[in-house]
Amino acid sequence: MESLQSILNTIIKEKQGYITFLTGAGISAESGLPTYRSIDGTWIKGTKYHRPEEFGTLKYFKQEPEEVWQYNLFWKKLIQEAKPNTGHFALTEIEELLGDRFRLITQNIDGLHQRAGVKKVYEIHGNKQKVRCSKECNGPIDFPAQVKQKEYVEDLTQEDIDGLKCTECGSWLRPHTLWFDECYNEKYYYFDTAYDIADHTDILFVIGTSGSTSLPVNIVETVKIRAKHIVIINPENDTYFHAVLKGYKTLNSMQESSSSALPKLSSLFKEIIHS
Known part of the structure; x- marks a missing residue:
């Protein structure tokens, strides 16, 4: 060769x-x-509450936005700590x-x-440091500065919830990432x-x-x-x-x-x- x-x-x-x-x-x-699909990855193990193919979907986000954001703010912490x-x-x-x-x-x-x-x-x-309106009226935009990283067991505060709402329409912001039930574009x-x-x-x-x-x-x-x-x-x-x-x-x-x-x-x- x-x-x-x-x-x-x-x-x-x-x-x-x-x-x-x-x-x-x-x-x-x-x-x-952590990776999703390696032997010790999140895809194989899931989290304490759900597997990625369950909560990593637009469908689940519409049902439980706070829980999805709780997990994503934990990921925000991991990313900020990584070099x-x-x-x-x-x-x-x-x-x-x-x-x-x-x-x-x-x-x-x-x-x-x-x-x-x-x-x-x-x-x-996509990129977890960006967000966009879940109703698609704006974005992607930089992550709201007032929304802080979390440990996985921490609940959202009212300040977090307010910061995760679209300033134009009031809908939830979503992570700017491709979920399992979405298509590339x-x-x-x-x-x-x-x-x-x-x-x-x-x-x-x-x-x-x-x-x-x-x-x-x-x-x-x-x-x-x-x-x-x-x-x-x-x-x-x-x-x-x-x-x-x-x-x-x-x-x-x-x-x-x-x-x-x-x-x-x-x-x-x-x-x-x-x-």
């Missing part, structure tokens, strides 16, 4: 398409944020090296890529943009994602159909992407954590670009 260095050398010096990175919860797990790791910072370095050819599509909703300094980020599942989740990026990608790095949601899978499939290069960076070797890409001639794999692999990749890009 052709070495990754040789592939990158050709792509950087002879091609014109995007060099795209698709990130999932694995990169944020290394900053201490970007070496993998996040390596992607910032790679963006600086690649310039306009760099694209980052992320399933993550924590904003850690932006906090690390990445500029060209497309959040296909371009307005909030870069649906068309993600496909366009995939269609013009020369090499795709799939980082810390298991392939359990439809748009990331379709991004990989689009790149695969175009017979372009795909690199999987994941300490596990039995994800959906490994299965669907088995035998794919232009597949490379780095079976290690993103915080280990991405700094190496940044150094490799630097070596090629400055050679």
Whole structure:
């Protein structure tokens, strides 16, 4: 199999398409944020009260908005306490090296890529640091400053409730994230943009994602159909992407954590670009 260095050398010096990175919860797990679908993740264990597929829906939010917000304010606390790791910072370095050819599509909703300094980020599942009106009369907007993070057992105060109401119509604000009973769209989740990026990608790095949601899978499939290069960076070797890409001639794999692999990749890009 052709070495990754040789592939990158050709792509950087002879091609014109995007060099795209698709990130999932694995990169944020290394900053201490729990994942949904890993063996010890929230998807498997659920919470004290419900499983994600139950409370992570627009339907449930309409029934129990305070309970959903109680959980999301706990997540707000986890996100604020988390810090970007070496993998996040390596992607910032790679963006600086690649310039306009760099694209980052992320399933993550924590904003850690932006906090690390990445500029060209497309959040296909939204961002928990943003809210929007549940009746769609405004948003996304920054999280209301008067609404504070919570421990999971803490109830909402009246100040919290008031701060989580739309200033235009008085309806509940909702987290700016894609719920399990909602569909991707371009307005909030870069649906068309993600496909366009995939269609013009020369090499795709799939980082810390298991392939359990439809748009990331379709991004990989689009790149695969175009017979372009795909690199999987994941300490596990039995994800959906490994299965669907088995035998794919232009597949490379780095079976290690993103915080280990991405700094190496940044150094490799630097070596090629400055050679």
